[in-house]
Amino acid sequence: MASTLFDKIWAAHVVDSMPDGTVMLYIDRHLVHEVTSPQAFDGLRLSGRSVRRVDATVAVADHNVPTENRAAGIAEPESALQVSTLERNVREFGVPYIPVTDWRQGIVHVIGPEQGFSLPGMTIVCGDSHTSTHGALGALAFGIGTSEVEHVLATQTLLQKPAKNMLVRVDGRLPAGCSAKDIILAIIGLIGTAGGTGHVIEYAGEAIRALDMAGRMTVCNMSIEAGARAGLIAPDDETFEYIRNRPHAPKGDALDHAIEYWRTLVSDGGAHYDKIVVLDVGALPPQVTWGTSPETVVPITGRVPDPADIQDDDKRAQAIRMLEYMDLTPGQPLAGTKIDVAFIGSCTNSRIEDLRAAAAVARGRRVASHVRAMIVPGSGLVKLQAEAEGLAKIFTDAGFEWREAGCSMCLGMNPDRLRPGERCASTSNRNFEGRQGPNGRTHLLSPAMAAAAAIRGALVDVREML
Amino acid sequence: MEKFDILEAVAAPLPMANVDTDKIIPARFLKTIRRSGLGAHLFEDLRYQVDGKENPDFILNKPQYRNAKILIAGRNFGCGSSREHAPWALLDFGIKCLIAPSFADIFFNNCFKNGILPVTLTEIECKALMTDAESGSNARIIVDLKAQAISRPDGTVYTFEIDTFRKRCLLGGLDDIGLTLEHGVAITEYEAKSYADPWRPRIELI
Ligand code: SF4
Numbered sequence: 218m219a220s221t222l223f224d225k226i227w228a229a230h231v232v233d234s235m236p237d238g239t240v241m242l243y244i245d246r247h248l249v250h251e252v253t254s255p256q257a258f259d260g261l262r263l264s265g266r267s268v269r270r271v272d273a274t275v276a277v278a279d280h281n282v283p284t285e286n287r288a289a290g291i292a293e294p295e296s297a298l299q300v301s302t303l304e305r306n307v308r309e310f311g312v313p314y315i316p317v318t319d320w321r322q323g324i325v326h327v328i329g330p331e332q333g334f335s336l337p338g339m340t341i342v343c344g345d346s347h348t349s350t351h352g353a354l355g356a357l358a359f360g361i362g363t364s365e366v367e368h369v370l371a372t373q374t375l376l377q378k379p380a381k382n383m384l385v386r387v388d389g390r391l392p393a394g395c396s397a398k399d400i401i402l403a404i405i406g407l408i409g410t411a412g413g414t415g416h417v418i419e420y421a422g423e424a425i426r427a428l429d430m431a432g433r434m435t436v437c438n439m440s441i442e443a444g445a446r447a448g449l450i451a452p453d454d455e456t457f458e459y460i461r462n463r464p465h466a467p468k469g470d471a472l473d474h475a476i477e478y479w480r481t482l483v484s485d486g487g488a489h490y491d492k493i494v495v496l497d498v499g500a501l502p503p504q505v506t507w508g509t510s511p512e513t514v515v516p517i518t519g520r521v522p523d524p525a526d527i528q529d530d531d532k533r534a535q536a537i538r539m540l541e542y543m544d545l546t547p548g549q550p551l552a553g554t555k556i557d558v559a560f561i562g563s564c565t566n567s568r569i570e571d572l573r574a575a576a577a578v579a580r581g582r583r584v585a586s587h588v589r590a591m592i593v594p595g596s597g598l599v600k601l602q603a604e605a606e607g608l609a610k611i612f613t614d615a616g617f618e619w620r621e622a623g624c625s626m627c628l629g630m631n632p633d634r635l636r637p638g639e640r641c642a643s644t645s646n647r648n649f650e651g652r653q654g655p656n657g658r659t660h661l662l663s664p665a666m667a668a669a670a671a672i673r674g675a676l677v678d679v680r681e682m683l
Numbered sequence: 684m685e686k687f688d689i690l691e692a693v694a695a696p697l698p699m700a701n702v703d704t705d706k707i708i709p710a711r712f713l714k715t716i717r718r719s720g721l722g723a724h725l726f727e728d729l730r731y732q733v734d735g736k737e738n739p740d741f742i743l744n745k746p747q748y749r750n751a752k753i754l755i756a757g758r759n760f761g762c763g764s765s766r767e768h769a770p771w772a773l774l775d776f777g778i779k780c781l782i783a784p785s786f787a788d789i790f791f792n793n794c795f796k797n798g799i800l801p802v803t804l805t806e807i808e809c810k811a812l813m814t815d816a817e818s819g820s821n822a823r824i825i826v827d828l829k830a831q832a833i834s835r836p837d838g839t840v841y842t843f844e845i846d847t848f849r850k851r852c853l854l855g856g857l858d859d860i861g862l863t864l865e866h867g868v869a870i871t872e873y874e875a876k877s878y879a880d881p882w883r884p885r886i887e888l889i
Contacts, residue, residue, distance in 0.1 A: 233869040237847045241866060243873055245883050253766060255716035266860070269870075272885035281714070295714035302716050313888035338882050346765040346789060360765035360789060364796035364859070372863045374870055378846070410701060411759045414788060444762065446788050467881050475882040510701055531700045531757060628710040637733075649705040649763060651728050 219485035221382045222451050223417045226357040226482070230340050232374055242377045245339035247369050248325045249276040249312065251303040252630070253344030257367035258306040268310045269373045275334055276307045277315040279324045280630045284593050284620035287318060296631060310370075323596025323622040326350040326564035330434065331596055333463025337452040337479040342369055347564050347646065348447075349440040353433035354460070355452030355482050357417070360441065380446045381491040383416035384484075387424040389499030394680035396574060397432030398566060398644065398663035400424060401439045402504035406514030408494055413445030416492060419484060420450050424498050430459040431570035438565045439646050442511040451483045503679055505551055506661040508539035509650050515551060517666070517678045523547035542650055543658050544638075551676050554660075558641040559590040559671035560653070561664050562620075563627035566644035567595030569602050571664040576608040578668040578682055584616035585674025591618045591633065593625040617671065629654045642670035684798045686856035690780055690826040692752035695742050696816035702756060703763035704790065708772040710764075721768055722775030743776070747819035753826065755809060755816045756783040761790025770797045780826050782833070784809050795849045796859065800828060802843045811835065828854060 220228070233241040247270075254276070261267065268274060281296035283289075291297040300317065307314040315321050321328060325343055329335040329351050337355035342348060344366040351358035365375055385404055405412075418440050425433065433450050440448025457476050460466045467475045502516035515521070521540065524547060527533040540547060545554070561567070561575050572594065584590045592612050594600040600622055603609050609619050626633040627645040635641055635657025644667050645652075648659035660676060669679040712724045730741050737744045743751065754773070760783040761769060770793045773781070781794065781801045794801040804812070815822045815835050825834040828850065833841045852859065877883060 232873045233866050235848060239846070239848045241863060241869070243870070243877070246886075252713050256718050256767075259716075264860070272887065275886055275888065299714055299716060313886055315888070334886060336882055336884075344765065346763070348765075362765050362767035362770075362789060362793035362796060364767060364793065368860050368863065371860050372867075372870060373874075374863060376848075376859055376863065410762055411785065411787075414759075414785070444759070444787065465884065465886060467884050471881040471884070478880075478882055510703075535700060630710055630713065647705070647763065649703050651709050652705055655709070655711075655728070656733075 219488040221484040221488040221490065222355065222419055222449060222482055223357065223380070223382055224488070226338060226340065227379055229338065239376050239378055241374045242340060243374055244342050244369050245273060246334055246341040247274045248329055248334070248341070248343035248348070249274060249366065250280060250325050250343070250345065251278045251299040252280045253363050254306065254366055255299065255302045256363050257370060258310065260367040261310070261370060266371045268312055268370045271311045271313065273373060274370070275313045275315070276303060277322060277325055277328060278303055278317050280624045280628065282317055282623040283631050284623050284625045284633060287621050293632065320597040320601060323599065324564045324567065324624055326438065327567060327595030327599065330354060330430070331463070331598060333460060333466030336460065336466060337456060338482055342375065346441045347438050349445070350434050350438040350564055352437040352440065352447050352449035353430060354456055355449060355479065357447060357449060359447040380417040381415050382489065383413055383418045383445065383492040384490040384494070385418050385420050386422040386493070386495045387420065387498055388422050388495065389424055389497040390427065391424055391498050392501060394665065394683055395498070395501050395503055396663045396665060397428050397435040399501055399504045400498055401436045402506065402514045402661065403496065403498065403501055405439060405443045405511050406504065407496060408443055410442060410510055410512045411444040413440060413443040416445050418443065418445045418448045420448060425450060426453070429570060430455060431568040434568065435565055439511070442646055452479050503663060503666050505666065505676060506648050507543065507545060507551060508536065509542055509648055510539070511646065511648060511661060513539065517552055517676065519551060521545045521547060521549045521551065552678055554676045555640065556588060556642045556670050556675060557639040558635060559588060559667050560593070560626045560641055560643040560645065561591070561667050562593030562595070562625050563645035564595065565646045566664045567593060567599065569599050571644065572599070572603050572608050575664040575668040576611045578665050578679060579615040579617065579672065580611050582615055582672045584671045588671050588674050590616065590671035591620060591626065593620045594622050596622045615672070626653050628652060642667045642676060684856045684858060687779065687798055687800055687828050687853040689828070690752060691823055693748060693750060693819070694753035694755050694812065694816040694822065694824045695748040695751035696813045697742060697754055697756045698813055700757035701759045701762055704761060704766055704769045705763055707761065707769040713766060713768050718771050719775055721772035722777070725772040725776045750777065752777055753780045753782065753824055754778050755812045756781060758784040760786050762787035765789045767793045767797065770794050770799050774799055782809060782812055795853065798853065798856065800826065800853060802826070802833065804833070804841055804843060808841050
């Protein structure tokens with residue numbers, strides 16, 4: 218029978234099946250961070266269990282780490298406690314750990330692929346919903362809760378029911394000024410935050426094939442914002458080139474054998490999808506969100522919707538609430554909306570390619586005087602490379618703050634937070650109320666668009682500045 | 684995990700769609716290293732005003748709903764993060780059953796792992812329960828997991844679907860890990876044949 222990429226990876230990891238269809242799924246990689254693991258390690262301790270496969274597990278602290286003056290340690294006591302708890306747990310259970318001061322430290326979803334921990338064909342989990350990012354390599358990668366973190370630590374398996382298959386085919390050639398972020402925002406705008414519920418999305422089509430690995434990671438990263446369990450892309454030569462020479466990837470003969478297998482990881486012709494969505498991005502304008510749900514996407518050339526035009530009662534009530542929270546008026550054009558903060562970072566857009574796109578806009582320009590603009594690389598190694606390429610200098614010359622790696626203002630668990638009422642042009646993935654700080658207002662957009670907004674001091678169509 | 688069997692309790696209505704995990708428990712409260720104590724911050728930004736005082740209009744602050752154990756919610760409840768702090772906060776407040784037209788996947792899963800029963804009913808059934816819930820403590824709703832049935836105060840009964848494995852775990856208060864480790868041999872066998880796969884190298888950090 219013809220199978221999809223998801224079906225193939227799934228089938229290769231079934232350890233056992235129960236009569237009701239629940240499957241015990243083997244997990245190849247478990248990435249652990251400080252926020253969702255303390256209670257899991259506690260659970261192990263209470264029941265006298267150990268970590269089954271320390272050689273399939275790796276831990277790093279990212280959510281709470283300060284992005285300034287790292288040598289000084291963590292000032293906030295609760296953040297410090299989470300990180301020290303992780304350090305104590307990895308020592309006690311023998312889990313490989315990348316320390317906060319190590320150059321390899323960074324956002325868990327950036328360093329997984331960067332270090333070669335995440336590879337095609339694998340099942341990869343982490344106690345964080347944006348684990349879908351690793352699907353860009355052709356892996357089945359999904360977020361789990363703390364109980365499941367404990368379950369994987371103890372058994373290296375998960376009890377799962379198969380997801381449904383969804384294909385999102387993206388046709389056309391992406392125009393200048395647009396990036397992977399604009400593609401995924403357009404997809405979420407089209408199918409909504411529940412559009413992928415119960416499904417694993419496979420992204421395919423000309424526009425996806427043309428993306429580099431960083432772009433593919435950006436697309437898969439936000440699968441969760443479309444409600445999907447995971448997102449993945451069939452591996453190809455681009456993927457194999459990316460993997461070659463990664464520290465923890467197979468080398469030499471082993472790599473050749475692995476590639477031989479990875480080439481079979483494509484959906485067969487005629488494979489069944491429960492849902493298919495097709496869109497053409499050949500004329501896509503840069504995208505931006507106006508509300509407090511990632512599906513509230515409009516082109517930068519567009520306007521804030523008028524709730525009076527919305528038929529569905531729930532949706533209209535939601536729109537009214539969002540406009541009030543975001544301090545926007547119905548029908549107002551997005552371009553020209555004044556911002557206070559620009560944030561370039563997060564597991565969605567903090568790779569070297571993202572920083573290059575932002576630097577291309579920032580080069581030789583100045584951040585508007587009323588704007589606080591911040592660049593937070595996804596890992597210590599991205600930071601080093603950006604410094605070597607001269608990007609850091611472009612940013613600091615333009616008045617951007619140049620920070621250490623971490624989640625930072627994506628969710629404001631560390632000191633990087635919006636103040637109440639501040640409006641932020643952000644390359645992160647969630648614009649929920651209070652996400653970047655209590656009463657902060659978030660507009661999601663691409664790195665180039667965020668850099669453009671920082672310079673103009675307002676949301677602006679980056680194509681005017683190319 | 685506590686067993687779930689029959690629950691007769693007050694239900695609180697929360698007629699909002701897409702209630703996300705940041706609304707259930709804002710990210711700034713994720714800094715705990717324990718499971719308990721999060722109930723105080725459940726729905727923090729809706730429940731309290733900017734000055735820190737309770738918002739008297741929020742449903743769970745009204746006297747008749749302070750002891751609600753059931754929450755009737757709008758569609759796509761629990762979207763957003765995979766953090767289990769959301770079900771922990773609900774449980775710590777005392778909510779043991781959620782009823783909505785739909786839930787976000789990971790959240791739905793996480794509920795079962797913590798002994799919370801999430802029930803999916805049709806929009807029409809949820810509307811009817813929402814109306815019942817609005818009459819406060821006079822309206823007690825009965826959730827019978829064994830019978831997969833929800834009884835309204837007027838005696839109407841709605842039945843719901845639930846996965847047999849999850850039902851067994853909830854009814855028995857069973858721990859997934861213990862159940863899985865009973866299959867330890869199968870895991871060892873799987874590892875024995877997959878260990879040499881070139882695409883699954885072992886991690887060694889230096
Ligand atoms: S960068 Fe943001 S979305 Fe990504 S892992 Fe960190 S907090 Fe989560």
